[in-house]
Amino acid sequence: MLEVTDVSVSFGGVHAVQDLSFQVNEGEIFSIMGPNGAGKTTVFNVISRFNDVDTGKISFEDEDITKVAPHVIARRGIARTFQNVELFDHETVLQNLLIGQHTRRQTMLLSEVFFLPKVRKQELEFRSKAEDIIDLLHLQSYREKTVDSLPFGIRKIVEVGRALCLDPKLLLLDEPSSGLNPEESEDLSFWIDDINEELGVTIMMVEHDMNLIGQVSNRVLVMADGRHVVTGTPSEVQSHPDVIDAYLGT
């Protein structure tokens, strides 16, 4: 589904990612792990087109997305969350979820100025979709709260919800469990399973928490210093000598 081929990225002489290749298959949960500074988030930023690649190619559903504009990525069906949560802070949870449906907008400016019946109809559709997500993630009690008044754990969940509003085919989760307590983390692992199985969304995530990775992922890619170390099932990877090297250093 997503194919990354020989991608290299550097920032002013620092090689963040070097000759990385991997592919994500439809329907799976694919995790990337690695020590800090291994270039995991850069991989995400490259896929969502916030960073340019120096060399290499990225294709999604057999279409080249290496050069498209960042906002087109969402329209192709790739949604993402951010490591440190990038929500629309001054708005309510509901509004955040509504903004998440921007890609499905059908109305033009002029009809919106007069709020024609079709705009109202579309608003109602957006709303019921947002309510579905609220039900799925148990966000009912936060619906009308502004985001900047919510605890960090809830914000992370809201961000996942907002990404789901896009109806994505591929969901990129950047360290979904960081900043969550063990209980929230466990809830999260169930939700990730639900999202994957019930909504049929392919998931790719960057994660540190070996527990979470072990519970949900089908395959794991380990990176170190911007390079590919090993790819395999969680249990294969965990005992692989190169991985132990990468973490402990030799």
Added chain:
Amino acid sequence: MRFVLKTNYGRDIDIFKHRAHASWYFVLIAALLLAPLVLDVFYEKQLTELFIWAIAGAGLMLLTGYSGLVSLGHVAFMALGAYIHAILYSRGWPLFLSIPTSALITGGIGVLIGVASLRMTGIYLAIATLAFAMIVEKVIAHWPALTGGHSGFRVDDPAMFGYSLDSSTAYYYTCLTALVLVFFGVINLLRSPTGRSFIAVRDSEISAQAMGVNLLQTKTLAFALSAGLTGLAGALYAHRIGFLFPDAFTIMTSIMLLMLVVVGGLGSLHGVIFGAFFITIVPQIIAIARDWLPTGIAQSGGLEPLVFGGVLILFLVFEPLGIYGRWVKIRLFFSQFPLYRKKTFLRQKSYLKTERVH
């Protein structure tokens, strides 16, 4: 506290949240419609000016309050609107064509600035718009063939379909109509995807893009709409002052507009009205205060900038949410009495948030 029973999602989309809400606005509109019957000409003119400021303020609010793009040069759009309309009108265009045309052209110029704005963030944009306003001011002053330059430009009396709108009452209704239409459009826009994309760009450009919002399109649109509305206000203002000259549109006007949105309350349309009220009434208060002050201070031309500057600072330091924010707090105080908690609105104090990367 009032709890509204909502039985379908449409209730959240409606402009008026409950019946009392609607009836209050109905009363307000009725009062404004009847006002000319009881008010004398002076107050009528003041209210007309308030409407014009509110239209321009709605324009700037869309840009600064909702899209997070700061413009220090909005006076340029106002001046452009005023001059374009006055020139077209003097060449025989009918009023109902020349006003929208001037708003459209101004909006088009806004598009240019909007495209440029993609390359600049925050403060840089503010400064670029300031530079733009400076240039527009000089162009107007140094192009006498078209604008009359420093000797000014007489605006013909407003008339439509053979009816003169020159009387203060007729013009009052003209501006009130324009204001109501503008607000209707802006409210609708803000509760539909376009308005949400503005807010998305304001709060986080990165995640707006990740949600599929086209930055270029959104910012350009915000600038175009904002410039167009401000141009419309400028065109209406042209008839209000009757005589255009470059010094009528200085940086001071830009600052007044910014003050309007800040003092009124960023990110709220109520704030626009509060802010417009504020900047119309303050000069009157100052005029009255002059009689009470020692002559040395009263005669000084600096009194108005002093008060405006001072009030602006006080609001930013003590009530960044503006008059509307204060109003929300007062309302909450009474509806929750005696359980109001002062800290409800307290936000976490942040450390210096750097935009630099080292």
Added chain:
Amino acid sequence: MDTILQLLLKGISQGCVYGLIALGFVLIYKATEMINFAQGELMMIGALIAVTFTEYLQWNYFVAVVLTILATGFIGLLLERSLLRRMIGEPPFAVLMVTIGLGFVLRALAGMIWGHDPQELRTPYSDAVISMGDVFVGVSNLVVIGGTIALCIALFLFFRYTRIGIAMQASSQNQLAAYYLGIPVKRIVAFTWALSAGIAAIAGILFAPLTAITPNIGFSGIKAFAAAIVGGFGSLPGAIIGGLAIGIVEQFMQYNFGKGLGDTSAYFMLLLMLLVRPSGLIASTQKKKV
């Protein structure tokens, strides 16, 4: 040839003034990421205080200069203490608006205290003219250039070799880390304001003999701001270079195309720079990271 030289000299001396005001902008920006739009007004206040000391009180010029710098620096300190410290952590837009409001207040106050009539700062070198061949140069112009060079050297030495200068650099790079290392960040910020107000006063003293002083000379702060951006915001040498670029271009445009274009050339340069190379001549800032 002579006119070119003449224009060049005039442009350079004018550019030095822009550069000095821009230095103040950049210093404060580097220390606090605030943009002090009232920097031009601080220069105006400096010039007017100097006038007060020399004209009204008839003090010795050099004593007056030193006291003016100290007095204006003190005003800068007071502003930081009373007002700008409250704005730390607020959005940049709010801070910008506060300093704009401050500019209005300062200008109005200056108008009330000193009046709106043009004033003159007489210096020991006011009327002196040096002739080099056919080119006549006012000593005032040369003093501006010399003063700027001296100040730049002094600032360079200050940031390079004094403890407080190095502490300022550290806290501008990373406030939190500097704080952990025991640098009194609050005091450093306050000192930065005093320093940049002092520099503004020097700009005012140097600029004053070239022009008539009114509360409105603070408006050249906007052009100085353009200078700071053209030079690359956040770079001290950039501020001076940007100032010189704008001063020189302005003189030549004015000579060739009249006052209208001369006055706006700074803004055209600013817009051009923002569009073509937003990071300025000497880049020092980068995009936000996710």
